[in-house]
Amino acid sequence: MAEQRIATCLAPDIDMPPVDVVIQRLRGETIPELGLTGFTPRRSCMAITLDPDNPHFEASLKAGDFIRILTHEFHHCLRFRSVGYGTTLAEALVSEGLADHFDREVNGGDGQLWDHALGPGQWPALLRQAEEAFGRSDYDHHLWFFGGHGCDSIGLIPRWAGYTIGYHLVGAYLDMNPEARPSRMAETPAMDIVTRAWAHLREESGEPTPPAQDRKKRP
Template sequence: MTWTIHVANASGRLDGLVSPIRAAIERAQARAEAVTEPVDLDVVIQAWPGRVIAHLGHAGYAPTGDMIQLTFDPANSNCAQNLGEPLERTIVHELHHALRWRGPGYGRTLGEALVTEGLAGHFAQQLYGGPPEKWESSLDAEGLAQAASDAAAAWDDEAYDHAAWFFGTAPAWRGYALGYALVGRHLAARPKETPAKLIHAEAASFRDTLKSTFG
C-alpha cells in the first residue's frame, strides 16, 4: 500500500525540512505496518506558524480515514530538532486515528474521544516505548480521579466541550491524560491485547475500567 505525500510549500517556509520530514514518514510507516494492515493514505505536509504544539514545533491531525495532516512552524525553535522520533510518534498517533476512522470513527461522545486518544497514545508507546508524552502525563493521581469522576458522569454526552477537555487550561490536556491512563489500565488487565489489535474496539468496552480502577 502507498502513502502519498503532498507538500504544501508555496511559501517556501518548509525549504530544508522536507527531506527529514519525508524520512520520518517512511520510518513511521514501516514501523506501523509491522503490526497493522497496510493502507493507502494521503499525508499532507504544511507550514502554519503558531498552530503547533509549542515544545515540539509540529502537530498532527487525522480528519478522515484517508488522510493525516502534519503541520510545522519552522520559526519555532523546537521544530528542526524534533523531526526524528518525536515526529514519528506524532505520525503513528495520527495513523491510529485514521485507521479508527475506518471502523467506529473518532467518536461523538466524551467517552469515545477519551478511548480514541488513549488508544492512539498507547499505539505510539507500543511502537516506540519511552515515557508518555507531556499531555499524557499532565495529571497527578488526584487530578486523574477527579477527571474520571467527571467523565463517568458525562461519558455518553455528545455535547461535551472537546476544547475544554483536551486543550483547556484548567488543567491543560485533561482528556489526553485521562484517556491515556484509562487505556493503560485496560491493557494492564488484558496482557494479550495491544493498541494495534484494538483499533476498532468499541469505547463501551472501556467503561468498566473507568468505573473499577479510578477512585
C-alpha cells in the same frame, strides 16, 4: 521508516490503508513545546503541521516526535475505518488513548507529554466530572483536551486532561488484558474498554470505588 514500523506491528490480516499525508508549515499553529502537531479529518487523510521557527522544532525532530505524531494519527485513520473516532467524551478519551498507546507499541517510550499532564491531587475530581459527561455528544472537546474554564458544574479543566485520562484508561485496560495490543484494537468499541477498565483507573487514582448499587449507574 515509519511505514515499516507500523506495518511490523499490524497483524497479517490488517492491511495498511492508503492514507494521504499533508505536510504544512504554519507559524504559531503547533504544540508550543514541540513545534509540531497533527490532525486526522477522515480515514484516508492526515495533516502534520510544522513550525520551523519554533525554538523546540529541531530538538523535536531529533527526538523522533514527527514519527510519533504520524503514528498517532495513523491509528485515528484505522479507527475511522471501523467504529470511528466517536461523538461522546468517553469515545474521544478511548480514541486518543489508543492512538498514543499505538505510538508506544510502535515507537517505544511511555507516551507523550500530554499523557502525563495531571498531578495526583487532580485525578479524583476530574474522573467524577468525566463520568458525568461520558455519554454526552455535546461535550466540549476543546475544554477537555486543551483546558480552560467550563460551566459552573465543571469548572477548570487542566490542559491536556482528556489525553491524560484517555492514555491511563487504555493503559489500565492493557494491564488487565496482557494479550491485547493497540494495533489490534482499532475496531474495539469505546465502552468495552471503559466498562472493563474505568473502576481500575479510579482505584489507581485514589478515588474510592462506589458501592455496588451506584456502580450500576456508572461505567
